[in-house]
Structure formats: C-alpha cells, structure tokens
Amino acid sequence: MNALRQHMWAIGLGTLFAIFVLVSLAVGFAPGEEIGGHFMSFFIQMLKILPCVFVIIGLFEVWVKTETVERHMGHGSGLRSYVWAFLLAGGTVGGLHVGLPVADALYRKRARLGVVIAFLSFAGISRIPMTLFEASFLGWRFTAVRFAVSLPLVLVTSAAIGRWFERSGYELPDPEGERRAKGDRRDSEQGRHVRQEGRSR
Amino acid sequence: MYAVYILTAILLVLSLLANREKTVRALRIALGRFMKIAPAFIVMLVLVAVALYLLPEQVLLRTLAPENRWVAMGAALGIGSISVMPGFIAFPLCGVLLERGALYMVLSAFSMTLMMVGVVTFPVEKKYLGGRLSLVRNVAGLLVALAVALVTGLVFGELL
Structure with a gap:
C-alpha cells in the first residue's frame, strides 16, 4: 500500500501515457503513434541491458x-x-x-x-x-x-x-525505500542476510 | 552487447558453482532493486519518447548549423541537455552536422551535454541521488561542457 502510494505519480503518468498511445493508434493520430514507437524502442533497449546490470549488481553486493x-x-x-x-x-x-x-x-x-x-x-x-x-x-x-x-x-x-x-x-536517498542507519551505510538487506546466515547455521 | 550477456552468464555460473545460497540472494537483491526503481524508469521513458518527438534529427540539423555561432552554441547546450541518445546514433549525427558546416565547438557542446547533463533522466537520478545533489551535478556538468566547448573552439580556431 505504502509502495503503491509512493509510486502513484509514476503509475498515473504511465497509465495516462498508455491510454494516449492506444487512442492514438486507434484513431491514427500520427504524433501519438510516433511517440509510442519511440517509447517502445527505448523500452526494448532498456530490457536488453538492465537485467544484466542488476544481476551483476546483485552479485557485487553478495561477493x-x-x-x-x-x-x-x-x-x-x-x-x-x-x-x-x-x-x-x-x-x-x-x-x-x-x-x-x-x-x-x-x-x-x-x-x-x-x-x-x-x-x-x-x-x-x-x-x-x-x-x-x-x-x-x-x-x-x-x-x-x-x-x-x-x-x-x-x-x-x-x-x-x-x-x-x-x-x-x-546522505544519498535509498531508492529501495529501506532506511539506512545514519553513519552506517550497510543496508538492511545485508543486515538481514547476516541474520539469515546465523539462523541457517 | 553480447559481451555483456556472456559476462553476466559467466559470473552467474561461477557464483552458482561457488555458493548456491549466495547466488540466490544476489538474484533476489537484483530483482528487488530493479522493481523498486522501475517506476522512475517508466517516467523517464515517457519523457524520452516525447523529447525525441519534439526534437527529430531535421530540427537538430537546422538548429546546429551555424548562422550565428553563439546561437548555435546555446542551442547545442540546450538540446544536448534535453535529448537522450546512444553514442552510436549521436556521433554519426555529429559527423553529418560537421559535413553541413557545423562548428567543432558546437558539436562539442552538443555531445558533452548529451553525455553529462540529463534533463529527461532526472526522475531516475533524483531517486538515486536526491533532488539537490542531482541538480548540482547537472549544473556542474553543464559548466564543464561549456568549458570543453570553448577550449575546442580555441584549438580549432573557431573562437578568435
């Protein structure tokens, strides 16, 4: 719920944009079609690269x-x-x-x-x-x-x-919305893992 | 591009062989961080799509060719800051502009701001750096771009 409210703006904009593009496609509004095309081509470019980037970041985080x-x-x-x-x-x-x-x-x-x-x-x-x-x-x-x-x-x-x-x-904000303790930047993810490791042993 | 896939695959396999639990945790972190930032990326993509529509290549060609070099320079700084394009599109475009008589310092201003200043990427940057730091970083980038452009103008004899 909290996450939903936090992203309200993005979700609203995304929805409006999707409606705009779909309506443009339906009625043949050229600028809307073109903007939709740009969006899709960049979207696909992102999908090609970002998963790799985040996987490498995840590995970096644990190793x-x-x-x-x-x-x-x-x-x-x-x-x-x-x-x-x-x-x-x-x-x-x-x-x-x-x-x-x-x-x-x-x-x-x-x-x-x-x-x-x-x-x-x-x-x-x-x-x-x-x-x-x-x-x-x-x-x-x-x-x-x-x-x-x-x-x-x-x-x-x-x-x-x-x-x-x-x-x-x-201090940099935490895009994941997890609070970092002041003066200690090790994020809560890491803390949680330490705890998990302790439990599994 | 394939190099990135191969590198990721190799790292992933090595990690799996070394420690399965840690690898699962890494993937969970990857997914979590990706999902949290995804909305900001969507906003950015919408802005990119609109910016590309408003600034097609023909507009760039018209604006950056020199009538008045300072007008072209200002336009280059502005357009470079706003638009987003990968290097493999930007530099061939710069090559075309050069053939059509654009000045080196204008192309320098354009390509530097393209690389250093991001207006449409601001929603993502703000999530990571915070609004104040993002603003300062981008303004600093703009100033560095201006300095580089001016020196380029001096070196290529376009300023004096």
Missing part, C-alpha cells in the same frame, strides 16, 4: 566485501580512488540509466560521495566504445581536446561537490 570497496574508494583512499572510478566507468555500457544503479551499489559499499559522482560523470565521458565512435566521426584531435579538458574538470568538480555535500551531512 564484494564492503571493506574492499571502502579501502580503495572510500575515505582516505586518496587520488587513486578516482583512478578506480575512471577505469570502472570506462568499462560500463549505456548511459546514466546504467551508471546510476552501479553508483548506488558503490555508495552502499562505502565509496565516498566524490568518487561516486566522479564515476557517474566518467561513465558519461570516458566509455571506451563511445570514445572510438567519437574519434572516428570527429577526429582524434577533437577527442584529445575533450579528454584533456573534461577529465581534470570532472575530477575537481566531483571531489568538490562530494566534499561539500558530505560536510553538510548529506
């Missing part, structure tokens, strides 16, 4: 230790943590819709905020396949300038934003 991520990307891990964010982002596919769930998974494992934000931006600008595309259509000089200017700027702004928000005690 990778919080301490490992914290040591390499958490507080006190220095500039190296941004190199990790860069390398990780270079290997991602898709856009922000893939980057965000991954960023969230990193944050839950205690990566610090600046690194998480840097990862998101790097996922936009440094994906390898995309860079190859860019260079082949616009030339290597164009790509070189973009990297040379954007990388340091992204690094500095991400670190600054991360520090600014962390200093004011900001």
